[in-house]
Amino acid sequence: MCHGRDRQSSTGAQGAGARAAAAAADVNRAAFGRTKAERARDAADRARVERVLDQARRDGEEG
Template identity: 65%
Template sequence: MGEVVNLRTARKQRARAAKAAAAQTNRATFGRTKAERARDAANKAKRDALLDGAKREED
């Protein structure tokens, strides 16, 4: 015979695992310092300026 599973407990464990996964994603997305965000913004601005400067004029 199979093992008896309490469905309420299994549902709660599944919900906890989903919350933990969402928290991990949020930590990766929003868990950066102000200096890191500023550095990334400066790098993006520099990259965009380089690309804009390399564009050819359309006649």
């Protein structure tokens, strides 16, 4: 009996696609697989960075 995973690993194109999908899954896990405390910490870090950057802007400057 042949399993789908075995067939994928035998072909280069599908194997590359599987690796890309695994990499995308890792990115999603890092972004969305976090605890409430980790999300809150990251939001606080982003807010702090924005405040620091806003303080460094001159009047009339955008972005």
